[in-house]
Amino acid sequence: xxxxxxxxxxxxxxxxxxxxxxxxxxxxxxxxxxxxxxxxxxxxxxxxxxxxxxxxxxxxxxxxxxxxxxxxxxxxxxxxxxxxxxxxxxxxxxxxxxxxxxxxxxxxxxxxxxxxxxxxxxxxxxxxxxxxxxxxxxxxxxxxxxxxxxxxxxxxxxxxxxxxxxxxxxxxxxxxxxxxxxxxxxxxxxxxxxxxxxxxxxxxxxxxxxxxxxxxxxxxxxxxxxxxxxxxxxxxxxxxxxxxxxxxxxxxxxxxxxxxxxxxxxxxxxxxxxxxxxxxxxxxxxxxxxxxxxxxxxxxxxxxxxxxxxxxxxxxxxxxxxxxxxxxxxxxxxxxxxxxxxxxxxxxxxxxxxxxxxxxxxxxxxxxxxxxxxxxxxxxxxxxxxxxxxxxxxxxxxxxxxxxxxxxxxxxxxxxxxxxxxxxxxxxxxxxxxxxxxxxxxxxxxxxxxxxxxxxxxxxxxxxxxxxxxxxxxxxxxxxxxx
Amino acid sequence: xxxxxxxxxxxxxxxxxxxxxxxxxxxxxxxxxxxxxxxxxxxxxxxxxxxxxxxxxxxxxxxxxxxxxxxxxxxxxxxxxxxxxxxxxxxxxxxxxxxxxxxxxxxxxxxxxxxxxxxxxxxxxxxxxxxxxxxxxxxxxxxxxxxxxxxxxxxxxxxxxxxxxxxxxxxxxxxxxxxxxxxxxxxxxxxxxxxxxxxxxxxxxxxxxxxxxxxxxx
Ligand code: B12
Numbered sequence: 001x002x003x004x005x006x007x008x009x010x011x012x013x014x015x016x017x018x019x020x021x022x023x024x025x026x027x028x029x030x031x032x033x034x035x036x037x038x039x040x041x042x043x044x045x046x047x048x049x050x051x052x053x054x055x056x057x058x059x060x061x062x063x064x065x066x067x068x069x070x071x072x073x074x075x076x077x078x079x080x081x082x083x084x085x086x087x088x089x090x091x092x093x094x095x096x097x098x099x100x101x102x103x104x105x106x107x108x109x110x111x112x113x114x115x116x117x118x119x120x121x122x123x124x125x126x127x128x129x130x131x132x133x134x135x136x137x138x139x140x141x142x143x144x145x146x147x148x149x150x151x152x153x154x155x156x157x158x159x160x161x162x163x164x165x166x167x168x169x170x171x172x173x174x175x176x177x178x179x180x181x182x183x184x185x186x187x188x189x190x191x192x193x194x195x196x197x198x199x200x201x202x203x204x205x206x207x208x209x210x211x212x213x214x215x216x217x218x219x220x221x222x223x224x225x226x227x228x229x230x231x232x233x234x235x236x237x238x239x240x241x242x243x244x245x246x247x248x249x250x251x252x253x254x255x256x257x258x259x260x261x262x263x264x265x266x267x268x269x270x271x272x273x274x275x276x277x278x279x280x281x282x283x284x285x286x287x288x289x290x291x292x293x294x295x296x297x298x299x300x301x302x303x304x305x306x307x308x309x310x311x312x313x314x315x316x317x318x319x320x321x322x323x324x325x326x327x328x329x330x331x332x333x334x335x336x337x338x339x340x341x342x343x344x345x346x347x348x349x350x351x352x353x354x355x356x357x358x359x360x361x362x363x364x365x366x367x368x369x370x371x372x373x374x375x376x377x378x379x380x381x382x383x384x385x386x387x388x389x390x391x392x393x394x395x396x397x398x399x400x401x402x403x404x405x406x407x408x409x410x411x412x413x414x415x416x417x418x419x420x421x422x423x424x425x426x427x428x429x430x431x432x433x434x435x436x437x438x439x440x441x442x443x444x445x446x447x448x449x450x451x452x453x454x455x456x457x458x459x460x461x462x463x464x465x466x467x468x469x470x471x472x473x474x475x476x477x478x479x480x481x482x483x
Numbered sequence: 484x485x486x487x488x489x490x491x492x493x494x495x496x497x498x499x500x501x502x503x504x505x506x507x508x509x510x511x512x513x514x515x516x517x518x519x520x521x522x523x524x525x526x527x528x529x530x531x532x533x534x535x536x537x538x539x540x541x542x543x544x545x546x547x548x549x550x551x552x553x554x555x556x557x558x559x560x561x562x563x564x565x566x567x568x569x570x571x572x573x574x575x576x577x578x579x580x581x582x583x584x585x586x587x588x589x590x591x592x593x594x595x596x597x598x599x600x601x602x603x604x605x606x607x608x609x610x611x612x613x614x615x616x617x618x619x620x621x622x623x624x625x626x627x628x629x630x631x632x633x634x635x636x637x638x639x640x641x642x643x644x645x646x647x648x649x650x651x652x653x654x655x656x657x658x659x660x661x662x663x664x665x666x667x668x669x670x671x672x673x674x675x676x677x678x679x680x681x682x683x684x685x686x687x688x689x690x691x692x693x694x695x696x697x698x699x700x701x
Contacts, residue, residue: 104634106634106663106664145633145634145635145664147634151634151635151636151637151638152635154634154635155635175582175635210584214584216584240587242544243587244587285587287542287543287544288539288541288542288543289681290543290588290591290681290682362663362664
C-alpha cells in the first residue's frame, strides 16, 4: 500500500474579519491618511514625511498610499527577540503567541498583606522575578510606577529593576529621548556592545501616538531613536471606543490603523528594515464609570480584529489581554482574564501584554499573574486541537475492552495518559474532604502561596558586572543633574 | 411650576432637542419671561440629569444628549437673556498638567461641569504652572481643575499650587485635582482644596468649592 499521509490536526483559529472587511478597513485607513491627515508635532517626522511625498494642508500632514505600501513592504515580517543571556526565546512571527505582563500601574496588591498600595521600585523587581519563573510569561513589563524614586527617573528605575529581576525579553516605557539614551546605554552594557544588542535584541520600546490623529514630539522621538539604532519598537495607539476613538469598533480600527502606520512609515523612512511591531489597543470606554475597560468583550474582539489586519500586512502584532476591571482577584477577574487570553490565543495574537492587571490597569497583582499562567496553559491545550491518528483512535484498545468494564488499566491508557490529558497545577480538583484537609484554600490563596514560594525559591542570574557599572553611572549622572 | 416648564424639563431630561426648542418657543409665546423658562425649565431639567448621573443612574452619552437638548433651548433664549438672567455656577480654568498628554478624562470633566452650569476655560494638555497663573490673572476663575494621568506628572500639580502661592494668587481660587493615579491623600499632601475620582463627583465637588469661595467673598 502506498504510505498514506497523516491526518492533519485542526488547531482552531479564529478570524473575526472577512477578507472583504479587512480591505474595507484598510481603504478607510488610506482615506484617513490621505484626506483627513494627522497632526505631526515632531519637526523631524514632518520633514521626513514631506520629503518622502506626503503633503501639508490645513496644518495636517497627508500621506499617500504609496508611502503606506512601501513601509509595509520594507518592514521585517519577523522580530526575533532574545533573553538577556542571548537565547532566542521570543521570535515574534505570525502564528506564534507570546504573553507577558503590563506596564506602569499606579498601585499593587501587596503579596504579603493583600493591601492595595502605591507601587515601589522593589515591586517592579519582585514582579519581574515572579514572571521570570512563570513558564507562560514570555516577556516582562514594569507592572508598576515606583513611587519611591524621583519621578523624572522613574522609567530608568523601572528598566533597571526589570532587567535585574528577570532574564526574559523586556518591553519598556520611556519618558523621552534622554531616557532612551540611558536605557540604551544599560542595554548595550548588558549585551556587551551595540552590534550584539542589534543582533540579539532583548528589549522592545512601547511608545504611543495620541488618538485621535496626534503624533506628539516626545513619543515620536522615542520611536526614531530605536529606528536610528535598529532596535525593536512598537507604536500602538489607543483609540478607545467612545473616548480617543469612535464609539464603533470599525472606525476605531481604521483610525488606530492609520496612526500606527504613521509610526511604521517613519521608522522605515529612517532605517529601512527597522523591527517594528504593528498593533493598537481598542479598549472600550465604559459609559457609566468612564473607565477604559480591560474586561469588556469589545476589548478582545478589537484585538482579534487587528490581528486580521496584521495578517493582511504580513506583520507580527502587539495585543493585550489577561486583565480585569475587578478590584480584587475574584470570579470576575477569572472570567475576564480567561476571556481575553482564550480569544487572543485563538486569534494568534503575537505579543499579548497586560496580563495580570486588575482594576483596569491601575493595579497589578502577583496572584493574577500566577492564575493567568494557569489559564494560558489551559488555553494552549485547547488550541492544540484533537489529534486523530492510529494511536489516538485507540482501535486496538476498543477492540480489547470488555463491554462495560472501562479503560483505566488498559495499556493504551497507561502509555498515553500523560500527554492525552491536561493536568492542573493551581486549579483545584480535589475531592471535598481532601480540600478541607488542605485548608479550604480558594484560588486566590493558592495563587498567593505559589507567588511567595516562587519569590523565595526562584533564582535569577545576576547582571554582568559591566552592566551594574553602567547602571551606577547612569544613576550617578542623573542624581548629579537633578541635585 | 407651570405645566409647560415641567414639560421642558422632562423633554430635556429625555434629550429630545427638537421638543425642547419647540416648547421653549411656546413658553415665550405664552408670556413667560426668558429667565423663567431658563430656570424653571432648562436648568431644572439639567439639575435632575446631574443628580441622576451622580447617583450612577445615567450613562455619559445620556447626559451629553440632555446637554445637546439644553443647547437647543438656549439657542432660542440666549438673544433674549440679559447677563444677570443667566446664573453661573462659577468659572473653572481646567487643564492637564505639564508633561501629560491624556485629555479624555479632563475633557469629560469639563463637559460635565459645563452641564452643571459652570463656565469652562480649557487650557488643553501639557500645561505648565505659569500658564495656569496667566489664565487665572486673565480669567479670574473661581476654581482651577488640574488633571494628571501619570505618576511622572503628578508633581507638576504641586509645582502649580506652589507657584500660585508665590504669585499671591492661592487665596483667589479653589484648586481641585483628579486623574486616575491621584488620590485624596495626594490631594491633601500637595495642599489642593479638593479631589474627585470621576466626572460625576467632580461637578459636586466644584459646586461645594465654588460655594466656599462665594461665602468667603461675601
Ligand atoms: C487612553 C490612554 C492613553 C492615550 C491618551 C489619549 C488621550 N487623548 O487622552 C495615549 C495612548 C496617548 C496614552 C499615552 C500614554 N499613557 Co496612557 N492610558 C490611557 C488609558 C488606556 C485610559 C485613560 C483614559 O482616557 N481614561 C478614560 C477617562 C475618562 O478617565 P480618566 O482619565 O481617569 O478621567 C476620569 C477621572 O480620573 C477624573 N478626572 C480626570 N481628570 C480630572 C481632573 C479633575 C480636576 C477632577 C476633579 C477629576 C478628574 O474624571 C474623569 C472622568 O470620569 C489608561 C489605562 C486605563 N485603563 O485607564 C492609560 C494610562 C493612564 N497610561 C499610562 C501610561 C504609562 C502612558 C504612557 C507613558 C505610555 C507610553 N508607553 O508611552 C503614555 C504617556 C503620554 C503622555 N506624555 O501623556 C498609564 C499611567 C500609569 C501611571 N500611574 O503613570 C496608564 C494607567 C496605563 C498603564 N497602566 O500603563 N495613554
